[in-house]
Amino acid sequence: MKVLHVITGLGAGGAEQQLRLLLRHLPVLCDVVTLTNPGSVADGLRADGVHVRNLGMRGNRDLGAVPRLARLIRRGSYDLVHTHLYRACIYGRVAARLAGTTVVATEHSLGRAEIEGRPLTRGTRELYLRTERLGSATVAVSDTVARRLRDWGVPAARIHTVPNGVDAAAFRFDSGLRRSTRALLGLPAAAYVVGGVGRLVPGKRFDVLIRAVAAVPDAWLVLAGDGPEAAPLRALASRLGVTGRVRFLGECGGAGSAPGVPAVLGAVDLFVSASREESFGLAVVEALAAGLPVVHAACPAVEDLPAGRVPGTTRIGSASGTTGATAELAAALRHHVEGGARRLPPPSAVDHYDIRLSSRRLMDVYAQALDTVTVPPTERAHP
Incomplete structure (x- = not known):
């Protein structure tokens, strides 16, 4: 299995650091694309042996990023695209659909009144829900986030809780x-x-x-x-x-x-x-x-x-x-x-939040999204 992770940025932050830790334990080949800001976490990922690309988005309305990302997905022959953080979820779901590739998204930062530290507006919510339908599954990092997604109107059958993990x-x-x-x-x-x-x-x-x-x-x-x-x-x-x-x-x-x-x-x-x-x-x-x-x-x-x-x-x-x-x-x-x-x-x-458990739970989501069996540990791409 070959997976492309798409994330809004790779500066030092909780979601970014969690992605780096997760990739150390996922038993599949993973590449990463950051829409912008290839910061310190990008350096860390490269040090881990992960291929990282910067899409170079010029702003939230850089619609040319969608076809660029879709071409990258096609050329990489990825089995699945996994998006992280709001902007990457919006653009990544559309690009993956254009490329004909299955997409899973993780919702890292949905609060009651904020998303990623910014106030939630009606437009923000509507755009999220419209693009969410293009994916196969949405991963919540906690039961609290899963409840918030259901309250937003995301179908419960599409929501999977995979808690953040620690080593x-x-x-x-x-x-x-x-x-x-x-x-x-x-x-x-x-x-x-x-x-x-x-x-x-x-x-x-x-x-x-x-x-x-x-x-x-x-x-x-x-x-x-x-x-x-x-x-x-x-x-x-x-x-x-x-x-x-x-x-x-x-x-x-x-x-x-x-x-x-x-x-x-x-x-x-x-x-x-x-x-x-x-x-x-x-x-x-x-x-x-x-x-x-x-x-x-x-x-x-x-x-x-x-x-x-x-x-x-x-x-x-x-x-x-x-x-x-x-x-x-x-x-x-x-x-x-x-x-x-x-x-x-x-x-x-x-122990409940061990990163190895999170990795296995996420692999189950991948398997369900692709309707395949989980990849065995012998196919690990990274130590």
Whole structure:
């Protein structure tokens, strides 16, 4: 089986990183096309041995991208096209239909009122639904997203839940790595350090996290990620007088000097996800794999599981507005700081979200879409 993955961009982001991890475990030959922005994840994919092309779209109305992509699909003799993220799903489904190729789409970032951090409009929804009919299946990364798709009007029979996955071994706690990472970041050995990971965008509410840390004098903060809110967040930390207790790492695990996310999670004592809404909550699962207690506002990866399945997590979010959310989060931080640093055994939920299981589930979707049997492991294309 030969599969072409089409994604909107390949900068550092959750969907992009998830695609790279998934391709390491899919037992089929996979190529990747990015519509635009062949960033750091494209470099990582190439280092993994994946063939990556940049379609070079000039904007959302570059309709010439459709025939270019259709020609690429035909010439590659792909058995299946798999699209990721909104723009790639719109253009990719049309191009695959023109090329006569089966198409499957993954919905990574559908919120209640936003999609990929942008407000949902009637036109956005209508275009999505019209092109969704051109595909054979739509994959939801969580049961929460599957429900949202059904509420939109996508037929239930076309929706398949394949949760995002993690490689838990990569996040296993290492005390030696913790010491060296803390030294690298200039964190005192005895400091209680809070961690946050993700794109620095408004929906992640890192401003609330910085304000909460400012209200807890014994807490330090490490933020791993980059994005348009980087400068405003630095300015906020300065205004609140906590610059000395906050470390902005930028994009982690790339060509720069910042440590990778596993090292960051090993160095901190508590993980916080203050996002207004999430489609899955991959960083939370990674933090759980690292043995961290977690405070979260929205995380389908936790909330979709039976109560009590994920010990060590605390949900916040009852307060509204920045002031109320900050006070609620600060109270949670004080509770954890007063209890002291502790490492937890990774909960069983981490095994539930193993990337190998996600790969097998996705292969079942492929097989159903193509009406074939699943390809055996002997046909693996990548180690």
